Amino acid sequence: MRGGTDSRRLGQRAGLRGETRFGALGQHRVDSWTLAGLADAVSVLGPVTVLCGLGGLGDDNGDALAFTAAGAILTGVGLAGRHRTRRPADVAPRRVIVGIGTVWGAMIGLIAAVYLATGAVGRLDDAVVEAAAGLTTTAVTTLAVEEASRTVLLWRAATSWVGGLIAIVVALGALPRALGGTALLAHTTRDRWVDLMPTTAAGLRRVAVLYAGFTLACAAAYLAAGLGPTEAAVHGLGTASTGGFSSNADSFAGYGPAARAVATGAMIAAGAGVFAMWGAVRGRAGWLWRSQELRFYLAILAGATAILAIGVDGLGVGDALFTAASVSSTTGFATGEWTALGSTAAGVLLVAAGIGSMIGSAGGGTRVLRARLLVAFGGRELRRQLDPHAVVVVRHDRQPLGDRTLDRLGGYSVAHLAVIGGGALLLGAAGMSVPSGVWSAVSAVSTLGPAFGDIGAFGHLDGVTRPARLVLAALMVTGRVAILPLLSVIGAALQLRRSLLRRGRRLWREGGRARDG
């Protein structure tokens, strides 16, 4: 029982309120949603790190060995954690949401520690920024890519791959559980949802296989397009996860049309998400065509491509589609510096980046589904202004959405925009100009990475001040998964303030009575 008590204490110290139970072999297991999630994440990151270390052998053996050792430790910790923890069957929504935030924070801390421990990054703040950029699939970096070893390049891409996987698992497995009937994803994609995820566990297994298979397919296509093995692996990981890390400092600028064509198609597929992939794998063309979200996504891509091709001098349709796909899917690959594209591109790409990819993908942004529903929401309110007594129902894929779901959508959107606005203000205070600050905030919250202005198309943070980098890291994490946990913290703070005020008032009244008496 001693071990169990220790585990429980550990959980309670981490604010996780765990419960100790006996496992099948008489082992004590901690029932903690957060610790179990963290153990799962680490047990994926560990072997991936080992593979990156082994893949780097022969290039810079010091880095390779250091990462292999770090990976082995992480694997051990992850497996031990999985062995000693268990997901409780019944868990409060608040605990799930706080757990999501905790897992992300802990993972960023772990990755930053690996960067520091292996000597790949020298400063703590740079390590945190690099870890946040990787895990949130945001294509910005503090590293000098030309000087980085093969191991570091592979691992940087691998962190974004793990981050992408976590993002999809959280979106499909955890959030619907926390949000119940108002979870947009489960509510609006009901038939596809049931088909892909008959049960949560089976669905998540299918998703993992799809994700891994898509990554392998991307890497194979890059190999076929003429890229070397390391380049193909790095770009395959970066494309499937919408991470956008490249093994070149100038991203896709040095590659030919074949590689760009592969990247364009793969980025569009990655931004479309696992439901579209599942439909394609099962050969359900009608199912795909009926998806309003997919049609909206393709319409945004087509519109952005058309505006770029027509409005930007010297940009061909292929490069316009590449850029639009990169930004819409929030991947972040680039074929050239964006300043040459001009203001037209800055305007249209800002909108595309803000909307982002489809729900169920590893990409970021407001998401195409939400953008479509927000347009429908605005239209409903306009119609109501005209006919105050009209009953106007907002539908998605022929399913009516309840007021509560729309209400949550409105609140989420306001919070999302508030985060972007607040981030832009902070970036301005940290030394960025207005266009650069606005673009960088949108890009970071959408987990895109590249931005017009100080960051540029290739995502180098050399021209960005250190406080601004930390703000960017916070925005990436907030944009990736933590808007709801962040809001929960604010909610808890407000509740605390209210209870303190109430207690203060009560004490004041009691003091007054005592004085009167």
Place this chain on the structure above:
Amino acid sequence: MAEPAARSPAEPGARPGPASPPILRRHRRRYSSTTFHVCGISLSFVSAGMLACALLERLTTDRDTAALAVSGAAAAVIGAGAWYLTAPGAVRNRDVFSAVGWTWVVTTLMGALPFLLAATFAVGGADGLEQVVNSLFESASGFTSTGSTVLADFERPGRGLLMYRQATQWYGGMGVVLLAVTVLPFLGVGGLELVSAEVPGPGSDRLTPRVSQTVRRLWAVYAGFTLAVALALFAVPGPSLFDSVAHALTTASTGGFSPHPDSIGHFGSVAVEVVMMAAMIAGAVSFTLHWRAITGHPAYHRDSELRTFMLVLAAAAAAIVALLWLDGGLGLVESVRVGLFNAVSLGTSGGFSNATGPGSAGDYVVWAGGAQMVLLFLMVVGGCSGSTAGGIKTLRMQVLGVVMVRSVRRTQMPRAVIPVKLGDRALAEGVVARVVGFFLLHLTLVLVGLVAVTALGGDFESSLGAVVGALSNMGPALAEAGPTSTFADAFNLPARLVLALCMVIGRLEIVPILLMFAAGWRRLQDLSSPPGRRLTAS
């Protein structure tokens, strides 16, 4: 403008229109059109201003007298004709949207005539089309009390025409007060519907039970406020009588036009800036609150919107001053002076500037990015509901904040029923949805406008500032469209037209201008449908 030619029987749900004046009852009117009727009234009012400015021009510089007189006469004839020949029809929402939208459009078109006839923009080889577009832009900026300008040569127009330019903003402000306090709450648009939801009864948004009385009192407050600002400006050293009146007209309306190219920087006087700041803040506060104070029932301290507005303004001003001071370029006193003035100017959607030239301390386009970002934030938020200020409005921002907090609490308690409260009262869900819908529409328009203006050749930073500024009726924007330059320097003709449209859309709180075609569209549908179905088409 396609309105019904024949009087139609009252349709279900329609409210009866006001009774005709006795003098007109003897004549049987042939046309029943709320839109034409309201446009006629509006043009008649504007014509009086044009003729008064023609008189001023005749008595002073006498350069543009003919242009003003001809325009005034034309506006009077058209306005009086439309007023006399039509009667307000049934008042349904769509008719009110149509009337409000078309009134601003027609007034803007007619208001451009004096500039066009006086060839105000015939400088630097400008062709006819450029003069037309510039005249329209200046008129739209005036009647929407925005304050963006394409006027570069301030020596060319006479004093009467400059005063007319100022008066367009005053008219715009007057229309906005009327719109915000009486018309839009009736439609559930203007933001004051929130106040009426908070404090039900005739004492909140409507000053009296009768709309006509309310309008008269509001205009009395507005006129008295303008007079007070003019007197205060005249009392401090610097501004002449002409300057005082001219600036009072555009301060009460939080417009921002000045008869001087360097705006308030022309005077170089702290006293003038203090008076202007006080006046701009007063202009950005709900006129119903001013009326209550005048009638001996001040409620400033009880108004949560005003408290929030002042808090935001103070915090923003403090942040700007700190950033300017810490940036190292300016001393503390100079930072306070320019930081405070510009924060108030843009936070109240005034749009005046105390820059004395490009690159001077008051020229905020050369400030650090953080300070400019705060100004951009203030431009978006705007002033209070029921005032002449633009922007999303503080009251709506309060509601959006509460909606956000409710989302958080629902995350923790998914099944809880949590009302959105403003003060102690819960808002109806319909009102909350309208506010969120308005915010989304505003955001959509910013993005659409940004894409349009940048696609038409505008630089990104200038376009962003200009679109946000136009929709918030702010005036000067960022970068090339800053306080020491004109919009003619920053944007080409099509972009200027897009921005003029944005100004009108923003001034009318977006919805009316988007729905102004609905009445005409429904009529067309009625006409094209078989006769037996016409009665059910509403």
